[in-house]
Amino acid sequence: MKTGVYPGSFDPITFGHIDIIERAEKLFDEIIILIAENRRKQALFSLEERKEIIEELFKEKKHIKVEILDGLLAEYMKEKNHKFVVRGLRAISDFEYEFQHSTINKELNKEIETVFLMTEPKYFYINSSLIKEIVALKGNVKEFVPKAVENKLREKL
């Protein structure tokens, strides 16, 4: 059983993330979407709210699980005995950040391999902050997030 762990802040999840999950489904038997607090960001949704949103989106897919990370990714991988971290690459600008993270994770846990998947080009330039800004300014985000996510955003903003 091969498990891919896809960490991120997912505040909120977008079609760009979903594209990576769908690509990862072809490689792994099981995918764990691992929601982590990014200490450098002020989140809109709580970790529990994000978990509920993502679980609802993937409720038909039993091989996709959603968990909340408490602590270091490298430690979580060790404790659960998972070996593969999945990350999406968009523009070249992602590379340096991803290179740094995967190198540090490997330093902390030698068993980890990070698998990079290309994001669909139409999602190259979106991120969760941009989506929140568009919704706050009453713009249309239906091309970037599922309807359920858009509704949650409208409730919050």
Ligand code: COA
């Ligand atoms: N399509 C569209 N947008 C995407 C995307 C994709 N495929 N992948 C990422 N994004 C967006 C995200 O929405 C996010 O937007 P935002 O900055 O506006 O919120 C942005 O790109 C950055 O995403 P990502 O690179 O996944 O960062 P993150 O903050 O979501 O996640 C963690 C970073 C949580 C993975 C990292 O901080 C971590 O591993 N933390 C755990 C603690 C730890 O071990 N720290 C040491 C790490 S070496």
